[in-house]
Amino acid sequence: MGLWKVVKSVLAAFLGVQKEGRRREDFESGKPANFIIVGVIMTLMLVVLVAAVATLAAR
Amino acid sequence: MRTSFVWVVGLIIALVAPLAMANPWNMPRGVTDVSGEIFSLHMIIFWICVAIVVVVFGVMFYALFRFRRSKGAEAANFHENTTVEVLWTVIPMLILIAMAVPATATLKQMYDVSDAELDVMITGQQWRWRYEYLGEDVAFTSNLSTPRTQISGEEAKGENYLLEVDEPLVLPVNRKVRFLLTSDDVIHSWWVPDLAVKQDAIPGFVNENWVRINEPGIYRGQCAELCGIDHGFMPIVVEAMEEEAFDTWMEERKAAAEQEAMGVGREWEFAELMERGESVYGSICASCHQAEGQGAPPTFPALAGNQALLDEPERHISTVIDGVSGAAMPAFRNTLNAVEIAAVITYERNAWGNETGDSMQPSEIAERIADQGE
Ligand SMILES: [Cu+2]
Numbered sequence: 001m002g003l004w005k006v007v008k009s010v011l012a013a014f015l016g017v018q019k020e021g022r023r024r025e026d027f028e029s030g031k032p033a034n035f036i037i038v039g040v041i042m043t044l045m046l047v048v049l050v051a052a053v054a055t056l057a058a059r
Numbered sequence: 060m061r062t063s064f065v066w067v068v069g070l071i072i073a074l075v076a077p078l079a080m081a082n083p084w085n086m087p088r089g090v091t092d093v094s095g096e097i098f099s100l101h102m103i104i105f106w107i108c109v110a111i112v113v114v115v116f117g118v119m120f121y122a123l124f125r126f127r128r129s130k131g132a133e134a135a136n137f138h139e140n141t142t143v144e145v146l147w148t149v150i151p152m153l154i155l156i157a158m159a160v161p162a163t164a165t166l167k168q169m170y171d172v173s174d175a176e177l178d179v180m181i182t183g184q185q186w187r188w189r190y191e192y193l194g195e196d197v198a199f200t201s202n203l204s205t206p207r208t209q210i211s212g213e214e215a216k217g218e219n220y221l222l223e224v225d226e227p228l229v230l231p232v233n234r235k236v237r238f239l240l241t242s243d244d245v246i247h248s249w250w251v252p253d254l255a256v257k258q259d260a261i262p263g264f265v266n267e268n269w270v271r272i273n274e275p276g277i278y279r280g281q282c283a284e285l286c287g288i289d290h291g292f293m294p295i296v297v298e299a300m301e302e303e304a305f306d307t308w309m310e311e312r313k314a315a316a317e318q319e320a321m322g323v324g325r326e327w328e329f330a331e332l333m334e335r336g337e338s339v340y341g342s343i344c345a346s347c348h349q350a351e352g353q354g355a356p357p358t359f360p361a362l363a364g365n366q367a368l369l370d371e372p373e374r375h376i377s378t379v380i381d382g383v384s385g386a387a388m389p390a391f392r393n394t395l396n397a398v399e400i401a402a403v404i405t406y407e408r409n410a411w412g413n414e415t416g417d418s419m420q421p422s423e424i425a426e427r428i429a430d431q432g433e
Contacts (some may be wrong), residue, residue, distance in 0.1 A: 017144040057163055 006030065006038045013039070014046070068117055072109070087252050090274045090299070094255030096165045104158055111154075169255075172267045175237030179228070183240075183247030183260035183282065185387070186289035186346065189394060190228045193239070197312045200394060201226050202342045203292045207350065210292075222279040225342055227296035231305035232272045240266045243389070245287060251280030251295055259284060272299040289346060323397045323421045329405070332418055336406025339399045344407075347387065352411040358387070363411035372408070372417055379404055380428060397425035 009026050012018040026035070088098040126132035180191040184200075191198035204225045208214040217223070230236050240249055242260040250257040258268045280295040300308060341350070348354050352363035362368065368375055379400055382390030391400060401419040408415045 015145070015148055017141060017148055019141050020139055058167070 003038070006034050007042070010035065010039050010042050014042075067120075068113055071113065089253045089255050090272055090276065090278065091254055091270050092273070093165065093169055093270075094253065096168070097255050100162055100165060103161075107154065107158065169268075172237050172269045174235060175269055176234045177231070177236045179230075179236060179238055181228075181238050181240045181249055181260065183242040183244075183249070183286070183293075184389065184394070185244050185287050186282075186293040187343075188228075188247075188249070188293060188295060189243075192309070195309065195313065196316055197309065199226050200343070201228060201296070203294060205292075219279065221291060222281070222294045222296070224294060224296045227277070227298040229298050229300060229305065229308055230270070230272060231302045232275050232299050233302060235269055235271045238268045238270075240268065243394075246284050247282050247286045247293070248284035249280070249295060250283035251278050251297055253278040254280075254297065257283055275299050275301055292346070319396060319398060323425045325422075327398075327401070327418075327420060329418045332402045332405040333409060334402075335398065336402035336404070337410070339395065339403040340406050340410075343391075343395070344403065352407065352413075362407050363413060365413075369408060369413060369415050372415075375404055375408065376419070376424070376427065380424070380431075392428055392431070397421040397428065400424045 005026075009018070009022065009030075012022070086098060086101055088095055178193040180189075180193055182189040182191070187200050187202045189198065189200045201224045203221065204223045205217065205219075205221050206214065209216050209220060238249070238256070238258065240258050240260040241264060242262045244262060246262070247260040248257060249260055254270045254272065256268050256270060258266050260266065276299055278297045278299065280297075282290055282293045282295075284290075286293075340348075347359045348362050349359070352361060354361035354363075378388065380390065380392050382388050395403070398421040401421040401424045404424075405418045407413065408417045
């Protein structure tokens with residue numbers, strides 16, 4: 001399963017909305033480790049992004 | 060049917076709008092630029108919420124009514140609709156961000172305490188506020204002035220019941236005033252709605268806030284952090300004056316403070332001390348030891364007829380200066396001056412049937428306090 005697909009699924013999880021078909025696909029052909037690693041990295045990126053916006057707003 | 064729906068929505072708005080505008084229930088617009096901004100934010104966000112409620116419940120009630128079973132409606136049976144789900148996630152997110160932007164701008168202003176022209180230290184104490192104009196040598200405590208008889212119901216309640224004090228905090232209009240807030244005992248909170256200031260006063264910390272008042276007037280508030288039995292009896296009154304009047308007031312207060320300092324050096328008459336002591340006792344001590352010195356045992360000891368105390372003038376003096384650690388008796392070393400301490404001790408030793416004939420001189424008290432400081 002391609003990296004882009006994993007990223008899209010993690011983004012969908014951030015939003016809390018996912019198509020049933022895509023969800024089934026992830027569960028059938030994806031490896032859990034991929035989702036966990038990409039999920040952790042993207043969460044860190046989100047934290048950095050929010051911190052950057054907050055720093056910018058505080059100036 | 061469609062028209063009846065419009066009627067219902069119209070009725071709801073017609074009921075809500077005046078409620079939202081009516082003063083007793085809404086927050087005040089206040090008298091500073093910041094308070095005006097907070098008020099506008101509050102109203103904008105309120106109307107956004109009203110619009111959301113009208114749309115969401117409108118659609119819901121309409122669907123309930125229009126597609127009711129008695130008219131033969133059949134339940135749709137589907138699992139998901141990604142488009143709708145994305146919409147109802149993204150739209151609220153955008154609304155929240157749109158509200159956060161102006162709110163953050165206002166918050167930034169509220170926290171900007173730089174460039175103040177006057178610094179006032181505000182100290183919460185059980186149960187009064189102390190105000191100190193930093194760098195000006197002017198300081199005083201501000202006590203509830205509502206008579207006990209109104210509180211106990213023996214007399215009709217006045218117009219500013221529990222919202223009146225003996226000495227208000229006096230501030231100038233059109234000048235940026237910085238507040239430094241702290242507490243001597245427990246957490247209090249200094250809250251004046253018209254100034255849009257509600258700031259915790261925490262022992263061991265100094266919190267900052269500021270105002271620039273646009274209109275002269277009297278603004279009232281209360282302690283907003285449950286701080287003990289008399290939490291409701293430590294109101295705040297701010298008197299905002301025109302700049303010139305404020306400068307005159309400040310000069311007068313400074314002159315009075317100097318006079319008072321000179322008063323420490325001279326010999327005081329017994330009658331003078333008694334008179335002064337009675338007023339100090341009434342505004343500071345009576346809330347715990349009661350008007351006639353009868354106390355409220357077992358927590359607050361009686362001072363009237365307290366023979367053990369009358370036999371030990373030394374202990375009487377040190378108790379008032381240093382307080383009793385671990386009990387509710389505060390130390391008055393910093394909150395009362397030497398004249399006031401000497402007067403109140405003299406008064407306690409000769410009022411309500413106590414007849415020691417003792418009189419304390421302010422100079423003695425000042426010396427003791429100075430010795431302790433070394
Ligand atoms: Cu309080």
